[in-house]
Structures are given as C-alpha cells and as structure tokens.
Amino acid sequence: MAKNLVEFRNLKTFFYTEEGVVKAVNDVSFSIREGETVCIVGESGCGKSVTALSLMRLIQSPPGKIEGGEIIFDGRDILKLSEAEMRRIRGNEIGMIFQEPMTSLNPVLTIGEQIMEPLMVHKLMTKKEAWNKAIELIKQVGIPRAEQIMTSYPHELSGGMRQRIMIAIALSCDPKLLIADEPTTALDVTIQAQILDLLRKIKQERNMALMLITHDLGIVAEIADYVVVMYAGKVIEEAPVRELFKNPKHPYTRGLLKAKPIIGQRQERLYTIPGQVPNPIGLGDYCYFSDRCEYAMDICRQKIPQLAADENGHKVACWLYEGEWKK
Amino acid sequence: MTQFIIRRLLQSIPTLIGASIIIFLIFAMAPGDYVTSQLQNPKMTEERAAQLRALYGLDKPLPQRYISWASGVLKGDLGDSLLFKKPVVRVINDFIWNSFILGVAIMFFEWLIASIIGIYSAIRQYSVFDTIATLLVFILYSLPSFFLGLVMLKVFAVDLKWFPLGGMITTGSNYTGWAHIVDVSKHMVLPVATLTLISVGGLSRYFRANMLEVIKQDYIRTARAKGLKERTVIFKHALRNALLPLITLFTLELPSLFAGAMITERIFNWPGIGKVVLEGIYIRDYPLFLGYTMLITVLTILANILADVLYGVADPRVRLK
Amino acid sequence: MDQVNVNQPLDYKKKNNLKKAPSIWRDAFHRFLKNKYAILGLVILTFMFLFSFVGPYFSPYLDAKIDVSKGNQPPSAEHWLGTDNLGRDVLLRLMLAGRISLTIGIAATLIIVLIGGMLGSIAGYYGGWLDVIIMRLADIIYAMPGLPILIMLGAIMSDLKIPPPQRIYYVMFILGFISWVGLARLIRSQILSLKEQEFMLATEVLGLRDSKKIIKHLFPNVLPTVIVSATLGVAGAILSESALSFLGLGVIPPTPSWGYMLSAANNMIDFAKRPWLWIPPGVAIMLTVVAINFIGDALRDAFDPRQKI
Numbered sequence: 001m002a003k004n005l006v007e008f009r010n011l012k013t014f015f016y017t018e019e020g021v022v023k024a025v026n027d028v029s030f031s032i033r034e035g036e037t038v039c040i041v042g043e044s045g046c047g048k049s050v051t052a053l054s055l056m057r058l059i060q061s062p063p064g065k066i067e068g069g070e071i072i073f074d075g076r077d078i079l080k081l082s083e084a085e086m087r088r089i090r091g092n093e094i095g096m097i098f099q100e101p102m103t104s105l106n107p108v109l110t111i112g113e114q115i116m117e118p119l120m121v122h123k124l125m126t127k128k129e130a131w132n133k134a135i136e137l138i139k140q141v142g143i144p145r146a147e148q149i150m151t152s153y154p155h156e157l158s159g160g161m162r163q164r165i166m167i168a169i170a171l172s173c174d175p176k177l178l179i180a181d182e183p184t185t186a187l188d189v190t191i192q193a194q195i196l197d198l199l200r201k202i203k204q205e206r207n208m209a210l211m212l213i214t215h216d217l218g219i220v221a222e223i224a225d226y227v228v229v230m231y232a233g234k235v236i237e238e239a240p241v242r243e244l245f246k247n248p249k250h251p252y253t254r255g256l257l258k259a260k261p262i263i264g265q266r267q268e269r270l271y272t273i274p275g276q277v278p279n280p281i282g283l284g285d286y287c288y289f290s291d292r293c294e295y296a297m298d299i300c301r302q303k304i305p306q307l308a309a310d311e312n313g314h315k316v317a318c319w320l321y322e323g324e325w326k327k
Numbered sequence: 328m329t330q331f332i333i334r335r336l337l338q339s340i341p342t343l344i345g346a347s348i349i350i351f352l353i354f355a356m357a358p359g360d361y362v363t364s365q366l367q368n369p370k371m372t373e374e375r376a377a378q379l380r381a382l383y384g385l386d387k388p389l390p391q392r393y394i395s396w397a398s399g400v401l402k403g404d405l406g407d408s409l410l411f412k413k414p415v416v417r418v419i420n421d422f423i424w425n426s427f428i429l430g431v432a433i434m435f436f437e438w439l440i441a442s443i444i445g446i447y448s449a450i451r452q453y454s455v456f457d458t459i460a461t462l463l464v465f466i467l468y469s470l471p472s473f474f475l476g477l478v479m480l481k482v483f484a485v486d487l488k489w490f491p492l493g494g495m496i497t498t499g500s501n502y503t504g505w506a507h508i509v510d511v512s513k514h515m516v517l518p519v520a521t522l523t524l525i526s527v528g529g530l531s532r533y534f535r536a537n538m539l540e541v542i543k544q545d546y547i548r549t550a551r552a553k554g555l556k557e558r559t560v561i562f563k564h565a566l567r568n569a570l571l572p573l574i575t576l577f578t579l580e581l582p583s584l585f586a587g588a589m590i591t592e593r594i595f596n597w598p599g600i601g602k603v604v605l606e607g608i609y610i611r612d613y614p615l616f617l618g619y620t621m622l623i624t625v626l627t628i629l630a631n632i633l634a635d636v637l638y639g640v641a642d643p644r645v646r647l648k
Numbered sequence: 649m650d651q652v653n654v655n656q657p658l659d660y661k662k663k664n665n666l667k668k669a670p671s672i673w674r675d676a677f678h679r680f681l682k683n684k685y686a687i688l689g690l691v692i693l694t695f696m697f698l699f700s701f702v703g704p705y706f707s708p709y710l711d712a713k714i715d716v717s718k719g720n721q722p723p724s725a726e727h728w729l730g731t732d733n734l735g736r737d738v739l740l741r742l743m744l745a746g747r748i749s750l751t752i753g754i755a756a757t758l759i760i761v762l763i764g765g766m767l768g769s770i771a772g773y774y775g776g777w778l779d780v781i782i783m784r785l786a787d788i789i790y791a792m793p794g795l796p797i798l799i800m801l802g803a804i805m806s807d808l809k810i811p812p813p814q815r816i817y818y819v820m821f822i823l824g825f826i827s828w829v830g831l832a833r834l835i836r837s838q839i840l841s842l843k844e845q846e847f848m849l850a851t852e853v854l855g856l857r858d859s860k861k862i863i864k865h866l867f868p869n870v871l872p873t874v875i876v877s878a879t880l881g882v883a884g885a886i887l888s889e890s891a892l893s894f895l896g897l898g899v900i901p902p903t904p905s906w907g908y909m910l911s912a913a914n915n916m917i918d919f920a921k922r923p924w925l926w927i928p929p930g931v932a933i934m935l936t937v938v939a940i941n942f943i944g945d946a947l948r949d950a951f952d953p954r955q956k957i
Contacts, residue, residue, distance in 0.1 A: 058551055090554035098552075103545040107644055108567045118553045153643040169553065345788040353797065356804055465685075465945075469883070469937035471890050474930035477913045485920050589795060590891060604796065605895075608803050616800060623793040631791075 005177060005209050006032040006055065010069035013047075013054045017063055020281035024050040026233035027069070029307070032177070032226075037203060037210040039224035039241075041217065041256070043277055047233040048213045052179045055211075056096055057086050074176065092122040095170030099182040101162035105154035111138075112150030115169050122173045137168040142198060160191035164198065171202060177209045178202075184219065196223055217260050221245060229253050232278060232288040235307060239314040249316040251293045287319065295320055328636070335632045346624045347400070351393050354613050396617065405618030410607050415618035419600060425495060426587030426599030428511075429518055434580065436523045437530060444527070445534020446569075449542065450561060460531070468528035473590045476521040480594065483517060490517050493596030518595040522588055533576065537569040544568070571642050578634035582626040672951070676872070680950035689942030696936045700746025709737040723924050730924040732912070742928050745904035750936070752820050752899070753886035759824025760885075761878050764831030769870070771832070772839030773862060783836075786829045794826055798888065802897025812903045819898050823885050831877050838870050872951035879944035883937045890933050906933050 013025040025047045032038045040048040053059050054066055055078060071078040074093065078086070090096075098104045105114060115137060116130040125133065131150070138146035141164040154162060163183060170178055180199065184192035200223055203210050214220060220227055220241065227244045229237040229252065237250040248254045255273035275292035287293075290300040299319050308322070309315045399406060405415035444464075448457040467475075484492045491497065491514050502510045541547065542565055550564045551557075587601025596602070600619065607615040639645050680686050704710055715735040723730040729738035771782040801822050805815055842848060843866075851861045892898030893907025901908065909929035913919040918926065 056552060058548060087554045087556065090552055092554050096552045098545060098549065100545055104549045106546040106550065106564050106568070108571070108642065109564070117550075117555060121553075121555060121559075155644045166549070169549075342784065342787045342791060345784065346792050349788065350792065350797070353800055353804070465938055465941055466934070469941055470934050471887050471894075471907075471910075471930065473891065473894055474910060474933065477910070477919070477926065478930070481919065481923065586793060589799070590895065605799065608796075608799055611803070611807075616796070620793060620796055623796070624791050627791045627793070 003034060004031045004072070005034045005036075005074060006211070007072040008051065008055075008069070009072065011051065011054060011066070011071060012068040013050050013059060013064060013066045015064045017281075022280045023233050023283065024064070024280065025054060026283075028230070028233070028235050029069075030228050030235055030238055032209050032211055034176070035203075035207040035209055037212060037223055037225045038228060039220045039226070040211065040213045040228050040230060041215065041220055042230035043215060045232075045277055045280065046230045048230050049181050051230075052096070052181055052211060052213055055179065056090055056094060057081075058090075088122070091118040091170075091175075092173045093175050094177045094179060095173070095175040096179040096181070097163070097166040097170050097183050099185050101159050101166055101186065104166055105162055107154055109153075110150065111152050111154065111157070111165055115150075115165070115172060118169065118172050133172070134168075137172055138165070140171075140202075141165070141168045142194075159187050160194065163187060163191075163195055167195075167198065167202070171206075171208075174206065175208065177211060179211045179213075181213045182215070183212070185214070185216070192219075199223065217256060229256075232280065232283065234288065234304075235315075235317065236289065237314075237316045237318075238307075239312070243312050243314050247314065249314065249321060250289075250318050251295050251320075252289050287317075328639075331639075332632065332636060335635065339628045339632065342628060343625065347397060347621060348393070350617060350620050350624070351396065354617060355389050355392075400618075400621060405621070406614035408607070408612055408615040408618075410610055410612040410615060415614050418603065418615060419618060419622065422598060422600040422603045423585055423587070425597065426592065426601055427584055429515065429522075429592075429597065429599060430584035430587070432515060432519045433522045433526070434584065436519065437526045438577070440523070441527045441530035442534050445531040446538055446561075446566070448531070448535045449538030452539065464528035464531055466528075467524050468526075470525065472522060472525045472588070473594055475525060476518070476591050476594045479517050479521050490514075493594075495598050514595075514597075518588075518591055518597055521595075522591055530576075533573065534569070537572060538565060541565045541569040571638065574637050574641050575634045578637055579627075579630050581633075582623060582630050585626060586623050672872075676947075676950040680946050683946040683949065685942040686946030686950075689939040689946065692935055692939035693943065696746060696932070696939065697750065700743050700750055703743040703746075704740060707737065707740045707743065709740050712737070720922060722922070729928050730922070732925055733918075738909075738924060738928065741904050741909060742906070742932055745906045745909055745929065746932060746936075748816065748899055748903055749886055749889060749906045749933070752816060752823070752889045752905075753882045755820040756823035756827070756885040756889070757878050757881040759821060760828045760831055760881050761874060763824060764828035765835055765874060767828065768832035768835030769839055769862065769866070772836035773843070773858075773866070779836075782832070786832055789826065790829045794888075795891070798822065798826060798892055799895060799897055802892050802895065806897065806900075812900050815899055816903060819889060819892065823888055827881070827884065827888075831874070831881070834873055834877060835870055838873055839866055842866055842869055872947075876944055876948045876951065879940060879947055883940040883944070886933065886937055886940075906930075 007029075008031070009029050011025050011028045012023070015022040015024055028047070028051055030038070040051065042048050050059070050064075055071055055073070057066070057078060059066060066079060069079075073089070078089075081089070105111070112131065112134055115134040116125075116127070119125045119130040119133055120127070123130075134150060135146040138149055143149055143161055143164055149157070149161075149165075154165075157165070167178075167183075178199075183199075184195050187195065196219065199210060199212075202208065210223075212219070212223065224241040227239060227241050228235055229244075229250065231252055237244070237248070237253050239247075244253065245257065248257050252273070255271075258271045259273065261267060261270060273292055278288055278291070285304050286302055287296075287300040287305055290296045293300065297319060299322075303319075305317045305319045305322060307315045307317045396406065403416065405419075407413065408415050408418045411418045444460050448460050451457055480492065483489050493514075495514050496502070496507070496510050497514075500510065542561075547560060547565055550560045555564075585600070587599040587604075589601035589605045591597075592599040592602035593605055604616060604619045606612075607619075716733075717735065719731055719733045719735040721727060721731045727737050727739065729742065732738055732741060767782050767786075771779040802819075805818055810818060848861070848865065851865055856865075889898055889905070890907030890910065893900070893905040894911045896908070896911060898907060899905040906929040910926050910933075912922070913926040
C-alpha cells in the first residue's frame with residue numbers, strides 16, 4: 001500500500017468579503033497516496049479549487065485566509081513552512097495547471113522562456129541545459145516541431161496546445177504531485193480526450209500522483225483511482241472510483257450520477273437536482289444539502305453529519321447512514 | 328513594417344492639410360492683424376499701415392494667402408516673425424531648445440516618480456502608502472498648473488528666497504561652463520518641480536491601474552505556481568505587460584518636449600518657445616503662431632505613428648508582419 | 649420529486665431568501681455611496697455650489713458701490729478675505745466668480761457630451777463613409793495643440809470686441825468644440841463592440857427600428873461611460889477656462905471669474921504682498937476640481953467594479 005503523499009486534515013479556508021464570511025473550505029480532510037489519481041468532484045463553488053490553491057498556498061490574502069487545519073505534504077506541514085520554503089515546493093515538487101489555457105500563459109514572453117524558467121530556478125540549469133530539456137518536454141507532451149514552438153508566443157498556439165505547454169511546464173521539475181484544476185473544461189471534447197490520455201500516460205511513466213478537480217463525472221470514470229465529492233465546502237462522500245459509481249450513498253452523489261445522461265438510454269426529461277447551491281455566507285450547523293434532499297429528515301436540518309467509513313473504505317457524511325457505520 | 332509606416336505617413340497628409348486649413352482659418356477670422364496692433368503707435372499713419380500690409384502680404388485674398396503660406400511651409404519657410412523681424416524658423420530655433428531642456432527634465436522626473444509610486448501602490452494596494460499617495464495625487468492633478476507655479480514662486484522664491492524669481496540665468500551674469508550649468512539648474516528647479524508635480528499624479532494612477540489589472544491575470548497565478556520569486560513575478564511577468572499601454576503614452580508625450588508650457592514659462596519668465604509664442608499672440612504675430620502651431624501638429628502626428636510602431640514592436644500579439 | 653421541477657413554486661424566491669435582482673443602476677448607486685471619497689467629493693461640491701450661488705445673498709456687500717479708498721485691505725473681521733484694488737470684498741467676488749466658472753464648466757461639458765456623443769454614436773453605429781469623415785475630423789482636431797488655439801481664439805474674441813457678457817457663451821462653445829474628440833472616440837469604440845454583441849443581433853431579429861435600437865438598447869449601455877467622462881470633463885473645462893481667463897483671454901471684467909482673479913498675481917506687488925487676492929481663487933478651483941475628480945473616479949468604480957482601482 002503506497003504511503004500518503006498529501007494529507008488534508010481539517011482544512012479551513014475562509015474568504016472575508018463585504019457581505020460576510022465565505023467558508024469556502026470548511027473542515028475538509030482526505031488523503032492522496034503516492035502515484036494515485038484522486039478526483040475532486042462537485043459543482044462550481046463547492047470549494048474544490050480553493051482546496052487545491054490552499055495546498056499551493058496561492059490563496060489571495062486579502063480576502064482569503066487559511067484559518068485552520070493542517071496539510072501534510074511528504075511529511076511536512078505545508079501551512080507551517082516559510083514562504084521561501086513554499087516557493088521551493090511550488091513548480092518543483094508540486095506542479096499545477098489551470099482551467100483557462102488561453103489566459104494562463106504570459107502573452108509577452110516566448111513559450112521557451114516560460115518553460116525554461118522553473119528549470120533554471122529550481123534545477124539550477126544553465127540556459128543551454130534548460131533549452132534542451134524544454135524541447136524534450138515539448139515532445140513529451142506530444143507537440144511536434146518543438147524548436148519552432150520554443151520561439152513562438154502563446155497567442156500563436158491553439159487552446160489544446162497551450163494546455164499541453166502548461167502540462168510541460170508543470171512537469172518540468174519532475175513533481176511528485178500534479179494538480180489539475182478543471183484542465184479540460186475550456187477545451188473541445190476531442191482535445192479533452194487527448195489531454196486526458198496525455199495525463200494518464202505521464203502519470204504512469206513517472207508514478208506521479210494526480211489531483212484532478214472536475215465537475216465532469218465522465219472524466220472521473222475515465223481516470224480516477226479515488227473520488228472525493230465536495231458540496232458547499234465540505235466533503236460529503238469519498239470512495240474508490242468503482243465503488244462510488246456502483247454504490248453511491250449520499251443523495252447528492254446519487255443525484256449527480258442520475259443527472260448524467262447515458263448514451264442509448266431514452267429519457268423524456270433530463271434529471272436535475274432540484275434547488276440551488278446554498279448561499280455560502282452564513283451557513284449554519286446543519287446538513288447543507290438538506291433543503292434539496294428528498295430523503296431529508298429532521299435531524300438533517302439540525303446537526304451536521306460527520307464522515308463515517310464502511311469496510312470498503314467508502315466514506316459518507318449523511319444521517320441516512322448514521323449508526324450503520326462506525327466513524 | 329516599412330510599408331506600415333509609409334501607409335500611415337500618407338494617411339496623415341490629409342489630416343495635416345485639414346489641420347493647416349483650420350489653423351489658418353482661425354487666424355484669418357481675426358479682424359486685427361499685426362499692423363492693426365501697431366496702430367497705437369503715433370508714428371503709424373493709415374498710409375504707412377497700407378504699405379506695411381502690402382509688404383507683409385496682408386492685403387491679399389484669403390485663399391491666396393493660404394496657398395502662399397502653405398507652399399512656403401512645404402519648402403521649410405514659415406514666414407517671418409513680425410515681432411522679431413526674423414524668419415520664424417530662426418525664432419523657433421532660438422527658443423525651442425530652452426523649452427526642450429525643461430521638457431526633458433520634467434519628463435524624466437515625472438516618469439521616474441510616477442512609476443515608483445504607481446507600481447508600489449499597486450503591489451501594496453490599500454496600504455497606508457497607497458491611501459496617502461492616492462490622496463496627494465488627486466490634489467495634485469486638480470491644481471491649475473499656473474496656480475501651483477505661483478505658489479511655488481511665492482513660497483520658495485519670494486518668501487524663503489531659496490530659488491531665483493525666474494528667468495533662465497541670473498540677469499547680468501556671465502557664467503560659463505560648470506558655473507553656467509549650475510546657474511541654469513538653480514533656475515530650473517521651480518518650473519520643473521511645478522510641472523512634474525502636476526503631471527506625476529495622473530501618470531502614477533495609470534501605472535497603478537495597469538499593474539493592478541495585470542496582477543489579477545491568470546498568467547501571474549501561473550508564474551507564482553511555478554515557484555518563482557515574487558520579485559520575478561512582479562518585474563518580469565507583470566511589469567512587462569503593464570508597461571505596454573504606457574509605451575504609447577510616453578511616445579504621445581514626446582511632442583510636449585518641444586511645445587513648451589506656455590503659461591508656466593511665462594510665470595517663471597523662462598525664455599522658451601511657449602513664452603515667446605504667447606507674447607506673439609498678444610501682439611498678433613501670426614506667422615510665428617502659425618509656424619509654431621503647425622510644428623506641434625506635425626510632431627503630434629508623427630508621434631502617433633511612432634506610438635503605433637513601438638506598440639507593435641513591444642507587444643508580440645500586435646506585431647506587424 | 650424525481651422529475652424535473654421546471655415550474656418552481658411561486659414562493660421559491662422567498663424560500664431561498666433571494667433579494668430582488670439588482671439593476672446595474674441600483675448596484676452602482678450603492679457602490680458609489682460606499683466610497684468615502686465620493687461622499688467627500690459630493691460634500692465639497694455641494695458646498696462650492698451653495699457658496700457660489702447662494703452665498704452672495706448672505707454678503708453685506710452685495711450692493712456695495714465701488715470705493716477705491718477701501719482698496720487693497722488685508723483680511724479682517726469685516727472683509728474675511730480682504731478687498732481688491734477697487735475696494736470690493738474679495739470673498740464676495742470669489743462667490744460671484746464661482747457662479748461663472750461653474751456654469752461655464754458645466755455648459756462646456758454639456759456641449760462636449762452633445763457633440764461627442766452624437767458624432768461618436770453616428771460614427772460607431774452607421775460606419776461607412778460617415779465614420780471615416782467624422783474620425784478624420786476628430787484626428788485633425790486631436791492633432792492640433794489645444795491651448796495655443798484656445799488662446800488664439802481668446803485673442804480673436806478680444807479683437808472682435810465681443811462684449812464681456814457674451815464672451816461667456818463664446819468661451820463655453822469654444823471649449824466644447826475643442827474637446828469633444830476624446831468622448832467621441834470612446835463612445836464610438838464602445839458602440840462598435842456593443843454592436844457585435846448578441847443582444848444587438850436579437851434586436852435586429854426582432855425587427856426594431858434604428859432609433860429604438862439606439863435609444864433603448866445601445867444608449868443605456870453607453871451611458872455609464874458618458875457619465876464618467878462628462879463628470880471628469882467638467883473638471884477639465886473649469887481648468888481650461890481658468891487658464892484662459894488668467895491670461896485675460898477668456899472671461900474678462902466686469903464678469904468675475906476665478907481665473908481672472910488669479911491674474912492679480914501677474915502684478916509683482918499684488919503677488920508678493922497681497923496673497924489674499926490670488927490664493928483664494930486658486931484654492932477654490934482646486935477644491936472644486938478635486939471634488940469633481942473624487943466623484944468621477946467613484947462613479948467609474950461604481951459602474952465597473954471589475955476595474956476598481
């Protein structure tokens with residue numbers, strides 16, 4: 001059993017806005033093992049990106065602030081590191097790619113410059129060494145004519161190519177973990193498939209852990225080893241991927257799976273989970289999903305359910321299963 | 328690239344012609360002319376006035392005067408200044424370099440101070456520095472430049488006597504070499520300070536706004552996620568982008584190096600082209616005024632073209648193929 | 649509840665504690681009021697208006713005759729800002745001058761908005777040769793140095809012996825005609841980009857008349873820019889007029905103006921020994937313009953918080 005690479009323990013990241021406190025990440029705990037692919041799933045605004053940004057300590061402060069908990073990465077608590085130590089981890093031991101390839105690259109610097117930067121800063125390569133490694137990386141992410149690309153500018157590349165470059169940059173220093181925040185959301189479906197293939201291949205070659213954030217269950221099914229479902233800043237269910245799809249426990253997860261149309265199956269109407277994600281400000285101490293849940297009981301509106309596990313390693317936070325399982 | 332420049336130059340010709348016509352018409356509107364303003368002089372008789380008019384060509388019909396003036400301009404002949412009785416070109420040449428010295432000093436300090444304040448304000452948004460700087464800046468660009476000049480003169484020259492009352496050199500002096508430079512510099516302090524303070528405000532806000540805009544961008548987040556030092560993120564990644572629109576601004580400001588600040592020069596009695604032209608207006612020295620205005624117009628048009636070219640050079644997205 | 653709930657219950661909004669959907673105007677209004685500088689600006693500006701338009705009625709010297717013997721007195725209990733060379737109360741002159749300067753500033757700006765708005769909209773909306781002509785004209789005017797031309801026009805006004813009361817109007821118009829280019833270009837580029845947006849395509853599909861499209865759809869979207877630009881334009885107009893009047897080529901006596909009062913400083917004695925003559929008008933201009941700038945800046949932030957500086 002591979003050991004834990006990342007462990008989130010009771011992470012709390014809040015945003016202090018004019019209208020109130022947004023508890024974007026509200027007591028989140030889960031782990032990522034070495035070489036494992038963990039998908040964080042949930043609707044927009046559920047806190048998945050903020051969790052990742054907290055790990056990278058890239059939270060804009062103000063208005064955000066990591067208020068509590070621990071994030072253990074490779075044995076060290078990220079939250080206790082100095083900024084200088086953190087910088088040595090970013091881009092070096094942890095790589096990150098973002099959702100919008102169109103705007104994630106600096107428009108006035110060449111691709112080559114941007115790939116070479118982390119190599120020269122973290123691996124202390126000379127310009128020549130960095131240049132060669134960069135070309136290698138470009139080839140690895142499946143882009144032909146690497147030499148030409150090195151001297152091109154971002155606006156000369158397509159969205160898919162830019163995302164590949166982002167991956168190349170993130171991988172340049174052989175990180176132990178790659179965080180991908182909705183990497184394919186802004187891309188065409190065909191390109192999406194290519195990018196996913198690429199990620200899978202790289203992961204295998206390097207035995208790298210992958211933390212993939214998405215709202216698309218199709219991607220989860222394709223690539224995940226383990227799934228963490230978040231809602232309104234909390235983890236409400238987590239399980240190995242097969243187990244989750246076979247046996248969704250939480251009504252929200254069930255709703256998500258039900259909402260995905262299946263090819264070949266006829267449906268009159270697409271299913272949607274009724275209601276809306278609650279206003280993140282001023283949430284009280286009860287199950288946040290309760291007012292949309294068809295199985296809601298009285299206790300759901302009064303107390304927050306905690307995550308509890310069963311023998312299969314399947315965890316869920318829901319009063320429906322309270323008592324059935326041990327915490 | 329050359330094609331672009333040529334095309335733009337050709338495009339500016341109609342603009343130039345249009346401007347020259349408008350400028351000429353404005354002066355033609357005036358009922359009085361140089362000769363009229365000299366009618367105060369008891370020696371001037373109607374006869375003499377008519378003679379002078381014929382001499383200066385002031386009695387010919389309008390379109391003809393325009394053509395003769397315009398063709399002269401094309402040959403580099405801007406006519407003769409009535410005030411100085413010398414070719415306008417010579418007059419301009421005599422005084423414009425004094426304005427140029429002021430202009431260079433002002434632009435230098437203005438951009439230096441504005442960039443420091445602006446960038447620092449952006450990095451430390453909402454800090455005490457930012458708040459105070461913003462307030463000061465607002466006040467500075469709400470002041471009429473001549474008022475600030477007068478106040479500076481009163482406080483520093485009249486009351487405190489730290490700096491001379493005006494002029495470019497100490498009257499009656501005969502300094503050369505280093506002493507001359509020091510003397511001129513002392514005289515430059517107040518006018519440069521005045522105009523720098525006035526312009527620093529707006530410019531620093533520009534720097535600040537651009538930096539803030541750029542810092543919010545995704546690629547800055549990427550740069551940080553690469554583990555780069557914050558200094559690198561700000562100066563290499565952010566600044567390069569924030570400076571782009573400022574290049575345009577800088578280029579468009581270049582004509583002001585030659586324009587001379589009319590009112591400020593007058594207040595400080597600085598022998599620049601601005602002051603001279605202003606005096607020319609008071610006595611209706613049209614050739615001088617026409618020549619000067621056309622010069623500035625030409626410089627402005629050229630600066631516009633240059634700004635576009637430079638922007639293309641700086642921003643790879645716009646690079647002219 | 650397995651089916652989709654397309655028709656949400658009527659009290660859905662109330663149940664979910666949703667507030668009334670804010671319009672951009674309401675939003676902007678609230679954001680504006682939250683800005684401390686904006687409030688300060690409003691207070692100062694209101695004060696300046698009251699000072700200029702209402703103040704004189706409180707002055708005991710409103711109908712005073714010219715009494716040169718009382719001339720050039722420093723500030724005292726009777727004359728808070730002293731007297732000028734004709735024995736007139738400086739404070740009163742300041743108020744009366746304020747009326748003129750403020751009026752010219754606003755009027756000139758209205759002209760700018762009218763000309764610039766119209767030309768910019770026509771150029772942007774209709775395009776084609778109309779656009780070319782208007783933009784050419786704009787280029788020409790823009791290339792010419794503003795201040796020298798303003799000064800020249802001022803001198804011509806003097807030569808044409810235009811009587812002082814009428815000069816006010818001429819000054820307004822001249823300022824307006826010189827300065828409309830910036831606003832016109834701004835509006836034109838906004839309309840050009842708005843035209844491409846899908847909601848305009850929708851109006852086309854709906855078969856709306858041109859005028860309706862412009863007034864009901866394009867115009868409200870352009871309005872925030874116009875408001876911000878106009879507000880800041882008033883500041884610019886006031887500064888320009890004061891410069892002209894300072895040179896004696898704008899508004900001239902007996903019409904009072906802050907700029908003209910400042911020209912007292914041209915006299916060496918007045919400059920050095922009688923600061924009460926020329927410092928107050930300068931301060932008055934500064935306060936007014938600062939206030940306008942605060943307000944204009946706050947308006948800009950209020951309408952587009954993304955650009956909040």
